Amino acid sequence: MATTRLFSPLQLREVVFRNRIMAAPMWQYAGRDWRPTDWHLMNLGRLADGGSGVVFQEGTTVERRACGTVGDLGIWDDAAVPHLRRLVDMMQSCGAVPGIQLMHAGRKARQKPPDEGRGALERSPAIADWDAWDVIAPSAIALAGDGAAAPREMTLTDIQAVIDAFVAGARRAAQAGYQVLDLHAAHGYLLHTFLSPLSNRRSDAYGGSLANRMRLVLEIVEGIRGVWSAAHPLFVRLSCIDGTAGGWEMADSVTLVRELQRLGVDLIDCSAGGIAGSPLPAGQSARYGYQVELAATIRRETGVPTSAVGLIVHAAHAERILQEGACDLVALARELIHNPNWPLDAALKLDDDTGYRVMRTRGSFWLERRAATVPGLRPSTVGDGA
Ligand SMILES: Cc1cc2nc3c(=O)[nH]c(=O)nc-3n(C[C@H](O)[C@H](O)[C@H](O)COP(=O)(O)O)c2cc1C
Numbered sequence: 360m361a362t363t364r365l366f367s368p369l370q371l372r373e374v375v376f377r378n379r380i381m382a383a384p385m386w387q388y389a390g391r392d393w394r395p396t397d398w399h400l401m402n403l404g405r406l407a408d409g410g411s412g413v414v415f416q417e418g419t420t421v422e423r424r425a426c427g428t429v430g431d432l433g434i435w436d437d438a439a440v441p442h443l444r445r446l447v448d449m450m451q452s453c454g455a456v457p458g459i460q461l462m463h464a465g466r467k468a469r470q471k472p473p474d475e476g477r478g479a480l481e482r483s484p485a486i487a488d489w490d491a492w493d494v495i496a497p498s499a500i501a502l503a504g505d506g507a508a509a510p511r512e513m514t515l516t517d518i519q520a521v522i523d524a525f526v527a528g529a530r531r532a533a534q535a536g537y538q539v540l541d542l543h544a545a546h547g548y549l550l551h552t553f554l555s556p557l558s559n560r561r562s563d564a565y566g567g568s569l570a571n572r573m574r575l576v577l578e579i580v581e582g583i584r585g586v587w588s589a590a591h592p593l594f595v596r597l598s599c600i601d602g603t604a605g606g607w608e609m610a611d612s613v614t615l616v617r618e619l620q621r622l623g624v625d626l627i628d629c630s631a632g633g634i635a636g637s638p639l640p641a642g643q644s645a646r647y648g649y650q651v652e653l654a655a656t657i658r659r660e661t662g663v664p665t666s667a668v669g670l671i672v673h674a675a676h677a678e679r680i681l682q683e684g685a686c687d688l689v690a691l692a693r694e695l696i697h698n699p700n701w702p703l704d705a706a707l708k709l710d711d712d713t714g715y716r717v718m719r720t721r722g723s724f725w726l727e728r729r730a731a732t733v734p735g736l737r738p739s740t741v742g743d744g745a
Contacts, residue, residue: 393433410702454719465549547633602638674705
């Protein structure tokens with residue numbers, strides 16, 4: 360039995376998360392021909408075995424032109440399904456709820472990976488389908504500072520194709536067995552660029568007023584809900600604020616979240632920024648839990664469950680955030696790179712009764728047995744009991 364909030368189960372629709380820890384989506388830049396490789400199996404497997412309640416696969420692209428860079432994963436053809444099912448089976452066998460994030464890079468498509476400095480990719484014979492990798496956006500406004508030409512302004516036909524691609528992606532995700540879907544509408548990617556007045560200057564039904572700028576996201580959510588099981592939760596990741604004058608603001612997020620709830624969205628994955636520079640007030644640098652307040656505000660104003668993300672590093676902090684009612688899940692990304700077994704450590708540090716049984720596989724047996732051998736033994740990551 361869990362004795363902390365962090366390790367108390369959470370049920371959304373018919374899916375039960377064994378605890379409140381969410382492994383946030385993280386691109387691996389390791390796909391081959393848009394398919395997962397053994398790296399993905401290992402990486403998602405170790406996150407799931409480490410005890411996270413829900414593990415999200417990286418932002419997976421819904422059409423060819425949706426790819427941010429070489430090495431992304433794609434879900435735009437039926438042949439992707441068996442490759443993805445392998446990842447799902449691994450996550451599930453470790454006791455984690457398997458999640459997938461669906462995304463479209465929009466004007467952040469066709470970029471260099473971070474370890475090559477980002478910025479626009481150059482045409483290369485190694486990318487045989489370069490011309491199919493069209494960089495599209497609501498308006499022809501270039502991403503500041505990446506040296507790329509302005510993206511092509513989308514036609515209504517492009518918009519319909521993108522809606523269809525997200526819905527088809529969700530249908531394939533369901534076929535592959537994922538139990539939670541996170542729609543990426545944050546970080547300056549395509550859906551966020553429709554929401555923000557800084558990147559959307561359209562004069563048709565998809566631009567201008569707040570209602571028009573929200574239209575694409577709402578149409579996609581409605582379409583996804585039509586193919587995504589009513590038993591399975593749907594999350595939306597939002598940049599709750601742009602943090603730039605004239606941009607998307609918290610009041611806009613609150614309005615959008617109320618609409619999303621009406622359409623069957625179960626949780627808002629609360630992030631920030633990505634359209635223009637840092638979302639932090641000028642001169643401020645990130646601190647522990649720097650985006651928690653966003654999740655708390657959305658939860659308080661709308662009553663919709665939230666997850667908080669951003670420099671949540673320590674178990675006691677994660678527990679406190681949950682106790683204070685800021686969110687329903689704590690999402691970790693980089694700390695899980697450092698330590699995929701963070702949930703296991705957190706249970707020991709918080710003295711939660713779940714103890715080593717956070718890990719569902721054979722490991723918990725051996726760790727419990729070892730602990731019984733030497734009274735007071737603590738793992739190296741938890742404390743020096745010697
Ligand atoms: C290597 C890496 C890849 C990421 N890929 C994604 C992604 O695919 N989708 C997404 O929404 N966020 C992505 N993010 C952002 C994280 O999900 C998270 O919001 C951010 O890192 C802040 O959390 P942290 O302080 O716990 O790392 C990525 C972050 C990292 C470090």
